[in-house]
Amino acid sequence: MGELGEMPERFEQLVLPHLDAAYNLARWLVGSPTDAQDIVQEAFLRALRFFGGFRGGDSRAWLLKIVRNTSYSWVRKNRPAQLADEFDETKHSDETATDNAETRLLSRAESERVRKALEALPLTFREVLVLREIEGLSYKEISEVTGVAMGTVMSSLSRARQKLRDQLGTAAEREI
Amino acid sequence: MDCTLHRHLLEAYLDGELGFERTLEVEAHLASCHICSSEVQSWKDIRAEMQAPELYHRAPEELESKLRKLLPQGRTERTPWFQRWIWAGGGAAFATAVLLMSLMIMRPAVPSPEQDIVASHVRSLMADHLMDVVSTDQHTVKPWFDGKLDFAPPVQDFAADGYPLAGGRLDYLENRKVAVLIYHRALHIINLYVWPAQDNGSSTMRVQTVHGYNVVSWKKGGFEFRAVSDLNTAELRDLARLFMP
Numbered sequence: 001m002g003e004l005g006e007m008p009e010r011f012e013q014l015v016l017p018h019l020d021a022a023y024n025l026a027r028w029l030v031g032s033p034t035d036a037q038d039i040v041q042e043a044f045l046r047a048l049r050f051f052g053g054f055r056g057g058d059s060r061a062w063l064l065k066i067v068r069n070t071s072y073s074w075v076r077k078n079r080p081a082q083l084a085d086e087f088d089e090t091k092h093s094d095e096t097a098t099d100n101a102e103t104r105l106l107s108r109a110e111s112e113r114v115r116k117a118l119e120a121l122p123l124t125f126r127e128v129l130v131l132r133e134i135e136g137l138s139y140k141e142i143s144e145v146t147g148v149a150m151g152t153v154m155s156s157l158s159r160a161r162q163k164l165r166d167q168l169g170t171a172a173e174r175e176i
Numbered sequence: 177m178d179c180t181l182h183r184h185l186l187e188a189y190l191d192g193e194l195g196f197e198r199t200l201e202v203e204a205h206l207a208s209c210h211i212c213s214s215e216v217q218s219w220k221d222i223r224a225e226m227q228a229p230e231l232y233h234r235a236p237e238e239l240e241s242k243l244r245k246l247l248p249q250g251r252t253e254r255t256p257w258f259q260r261w262i263w264a265g266g267g268a269a270f271a272t273a274v275l276l277m278s279l280m281i282m283r284p285a286v287p288s289p290e291q292d293i294v295a296s297h298v299r300s301l302m303a304d305h306l307m308d309v310v311s312t313d314q315h316t317v318k319p320w321f322d323g324k325l326d327f328a329p330p331v332q333d334f335a336a337d338g339y340p341l342a343g344g345r346l347d348y349l350e351n352r353k354v355a356v357l358i359y360h361r362a363l364h365i366i367n368l369y370v371w372p373a374q375d376n377g378s379s380t381m382r383v384q385t386v387h388g389y390n391v392v393s394w395k396k397g398g399f400e401f402r403a404v405s406d407l408n409t410a411e412l413r414d415l416a417r418l419f420m421p
Contacts, residue, residue: 008247017380017394017420019243020413023235037239044243060417111228118226132191133226136410139193158187161219168222 011051014059015044021060021135022067028130029071029123030079043070061137061144068127068145075123082123117167125160132157186212190219192338227408229385240380289350290393290402294386296347297367297404300356306365307343307358317344321355329355329370330399334418339366359415366405366415373400381416383409392416 022043027036043066054062075082118126131137131145142157143150188194189202206213225231300306309320318331324346333341342358342365352371359366379395392403392412396419403412 012244012247013378013420016240016243017417019235019240019380020232020383023239024233027233033233033236036233037236040235040239041243041246045246048246048248111225111230114222114225114228115231118231129226133223134232134410136408136414139191154184154188157191158183161187164222165218 007051011048014054015047015051015063018060018063022063024135025064025067025127025130026071028118028126028134029068030074031119035074035078039070039074040067043067046070058141058144061141064131064135064137064145065147113168114164117164120167121160121163124156125163128153128157129160129164186216187219190216190223227410229409232409234383288386290384290386290391292349293369293391293402293404294389296349296369297389298387300345300347300367301365306345308345310343312341312343314341317341317357320344321346325353325355327355327372329357330397330419331357332418334359334415337414337418339415339418361405361407361411361415364405364407366403366407366412368415369402369404370399373398378420381413383413385409394420396420 019040022040023036026039026043027033030036030039043063047063047066050066118129121129127146128142131142137145139150139153139157142148142153146153148156185194185198185202189199194202206216309317311317311320312333312335314331314333318328321329321331321344331341331344335341339359339361342360344358345356347354347356347369349369349371354369354371357368357370359368373395376398377395378397379393382393384391384393389404389406390409390412392401392409392415394401394416401416401419403415405412
């Protein structure tokens with residue numbers, strides 16, 4: 001660990017501003033607020049430890065990468081089924097069934113519907129959608145965070161969108 | 177272009193990942209292809225729902241303070257003055273608490289600074305007085321503030337990052353003159369309020385929503401910044417990040 005000096009100051013300026021992004025990602029990946037807090041805290045400690053090796057550049061992507069890896073280790077340890085998990089059809093069809101016309105009218109209910117659909121997606125699809133649509137990351141940043149090539153980012157994003165749409169039951173008329 | 181090829185191109189367009197010429201090509205195609213344009217629209221609708229504030233999990237306040245404590249060397253100056261006060265004297269504590277409570281009770285009557293800023297943002301859009309100096313050139317906008325303010329606001333154009341500078345104006349907030357920089361993001365207008373901070377410190381970003389407008393606040397390099405817009409918080413925060421190298 002870099003021995004003090006300006007380190008904490010710099011760390012604070014570069015890393016702390018992305019706390020919301022870090023928490024948001026962890027929260028989406030692991031589902032529970034308490035676990036997400038623990039993960040962010042652990043990721044933060046790791047970040048502090050590795051900060052000496054951070055050579056500048058995109059500090060958000062850098063931090064999110066650590067948060068992502070920490071979240072995956074957590075999932076591997078605590079919810080191993082999720083990693084093998086294919087699309088959870090049963091879980092979802094239940095939710096669609098209870099989703100009646102009157103709740104659809106309200107836009108809050110709409111985003112609630114999207115939230116549920118997103119939560120039901122397998123981890124990797126959920127992850128890429130959260131990074132792109134909710135966190136607003138570019139393909140390049142997503143590739144940095146997930147360690148996956150840009151082309152793969154594009155195709156998994158595309159598949160994730162298709163899945164989400166199936167989930168929402170709003171698939172467009174055409175299969176492209 | 178025919179519409180069998182597109183899925184990826186269309187999505188790259190949707191994600192703002194195409195270059196200028198490709199974007200124009202896709203736009204031309206969308207104008208004539210109903211299938212693709214409804215495809216794009218349908219995803220934009222889903223996207224709008226995904227970007228609802230309820231779907232963004234902001235870090236709880238206590239997490240930030242917990243993390244700050246983990247930083248090497250106690251950075252105590254971050255502790256708000258009133259907290260130090262409360263800890264300082266047992267006797268004073270009670271009186272301070274009473275004072276704070278009465279302040280809190282009185283507070284709703286006084287509009288918060290964020291409400292003021294949002295009101296100013298809305299006025300700027302309504303009164304057709306968005307800009308005093310119209311220029312996309314930071315070297316025109318910056319000197320324009322000279323002599324009109326007792327500070328020199330940081331003026332930067334971020335056109336390359338998708339946030340072109342459109343101009344500037346003077347405004348009045350919390351009893352002082354402030355600089356306002358106007359940025360565009362697609363069809364959205366962003367008013368960025370800048371004024372000198374109390375000290376040279378920096379702060380993390382805070383996001384608030386007032387009457388449907390998003391306000392991102394931060395402090396950096398001796399200035400207070402408030403970016404206000406109807407733009408989604410993720411993109412508004414991206415602008416803020418451009419100010420925090």
